[in-house]
Amino acid sequence: MKKLTIFLVLMGLLTVAMPAGAQQTNIKDSTEVVSADSTTVVADSAMAAIEAELTGADAEAAEEGGGLHKQLKRKFLEGSAGFMSLVALALVLGLAFCIERLVYLTLSEINAKKLLGDIDAKLEQGDVEGAKDLCRDTRGPVASICYQGLLHIKEPLEQIDRQLTNYGTVQIANMEKGCSWIRLFIAVAPSLGFLGTVIGMVMAFDRIQTAGDISPTIVAEGMKVALITTIFGIIVAIVLQFFYNYILSKIEHLTSQMEESAISLTDSIAKYKGQ
Numbered sequence: 263m264k265k266l267t268i269f270l271v272l273m274g275l276l277t278v279a280m281p282a283g284a285q286q287t288n289i290k291d292s293t294e295v296v297s298a299d300s301t302t303v304v305a306d307s308a309m310a311a312i313e314a315e316l317t318g319a320d321a322e323a324a325e326e327g328g329g330l331h332k333q334l335k336r337k338f339l340e341g342s343a344g345f346m347s348l349v350a351l352a353l354v355l356g357l358a359f360c361i362e363r364l365v366y367l368t369l370s371e372i373n374a375k376k377l378l379g380d381i382d383a384k385l386e387q388g389d390v391e392g393a394k395d396l397c398r399d400t401r402g403p404v405a406s407i408c409y410q411g412l413l414h415i416k417e418p419l420e421q422i423d424r425q426l427t428n429y430g431t432v433q434i435a436n437m438e439k440g441c442s443w444i445r446l447f448i449a450v451a452p453s454l455g456f457l458g459t460v461i462g463m464v465m466a467f468d469r470i471q472t473a474g475d476i477s478p479t480i481v482a483e484g485m486k487v488a489l490i491t492t493i494f495g496i497i498v499a500i501v502l503q504f505f506y507n508y509i510l511s512k513i514e515h516l517t518s519q520m521e522e523s524a525i526s527l528t529d530s531i532a533k534y535k536g537q
Contacts, residue, residue: 353498356447359440360505367512370402374519378526385534403433404523411527426524437513448502455495
């Protein structure tokens with residue numbers, strides 16, 4: 263509205279200046295110059311005012327928008343701090359379990375082919391204890407399962423294979439430890455969001471009943487709480503699901519390494535026994 267007013271004032275001044283110049287044709291040239299300069303000054307002042315108004319409007323818009331973290335904080339508070347805190351807690355706890363599993367599985371990864379090659383070389387030299395020491399000094403489930411096979415090297419191959427299978431099951435259970443909690447938070451986060459949705463709808467209907475009238479203002483707040491909690495709950499579930507699938511892929515990779523290592527170790531032990 264301020265911009266429109268300034269623009270109309272400017273146009274009015276220009277309109278007044280034009281007929282005045284047409285009627286006073288006998289005025290001296292110096293007076294015409296002064297009038298033209300005055301009109302130019304007024305026009306420049308009006309344009310400066312318009313630019314200042316535009317700059318102020320842009321600054322206000324930027325201040326209202328704020329950064330991403332400010333917008334998230336505002337939406338978090340608009341979604342009812344009570345339910346949004348529960349959704350945030352599910353995200354924090356779920357990410358804590360995800361990070362713990364990722365660190366454990368990353369440290370468990372080794373060069374299995376190199377380890378099996380070194381064990382085979384030790385067995386060819388008849389150095390069983392050296393092969394055991396090599397497995398003890400190497401981290402991860404692959405080295406652990408190889409160590410278990412070497413502990414039973416004097417037993418028949420069928421018994422060794424059974425021991426490797428049983429111990430492999432134990433190692434897989436260790437790798438999957440904590441994954442059940444991640445699945446729990448993946449399910450809980452959207453459920454909390456849906457709970458917020460239901461409660462937001464109940465709030466909206468309570469206000470309608472109290473006011474005795476259906477108006478957008480009365481319904482808007484409850485609907486906003488409902489929608490924001492649902493959105494954040496689904497976002498938390500998607501983030502945790504991404505980490506969970508990545509963890510499962512690492513577990514599958516390590517399980518495959520363990521199976522291949524068990525087969526290679528059995529072949530190495532068979533060659534050692536055949537010497």
